[in-house]
Amino acid sequence: MTARAAARSRATPEDEPAVNEVRLVGRVSGDPTSRDLPSGDTVVQLRVVVRRTGSQRAGARTTALVDTLDVACWGKGVQRRASRLRDGDVIEVTGALRRRFWRSPGGAASRYEVEAATVTRQQGSSAP
Template sequence: MDEQGQGSGTDVNEVRLVGRVSGEPTVRTLPSGDEVVTLRVVVSRTDGRPVDTIDLACWSARSRRAAQHLADGTRVEVEGSLRRRFYRTPGGAASRYEVEVRRLVRERTRVSTC
């Protein structure tokens, strides 16, 4: 580590998830006119513990189109970056983490042959 606590290599913020869509995707139009599609993916842990539910945000036209066609329970592969979003609530400032999606595809079904 260097003096600022940074590693000597390049920092990386990459997320890869494979899981099932939980619920229906939601399309929102922001005051700026931008659209975002949000959804959740449920992923199993490798340590045998309960599943994790991960929030996703699709900002690019390509990822929004892909997300809008997904139904509850659809198995997907996701690539993106972890982001922390800040917002205001009646109780004060709050934040949450979500994956900003770069690539979202239905997982291909594997066919086994004998």
């Protein structure tokens, strides 16, 4: 083992550079929902549909490709802003990608979602 590899194997997660930043601009799909959790916390959840960027694969359909992403709002201020959104609004979300775990009847389950730090409705973007 080289000295560099040995140093890398001893590195702690705090020593490693890390960036977990997400910025989405897309349309709200459905109205946001508010859930009270068994812990007593409240979370406002919404879905954002974002058009994929970049070139399409050879032979791929010519229809627009999109991703539908779940967003969780935990802070009171971001919850208030998210609760005012409606289906079809164009928004910008900043935050971090999180993996959430829970127990389901079928066993342990998990999913990725964006934990929102900010939610901003874009000008003139209200749904009709």
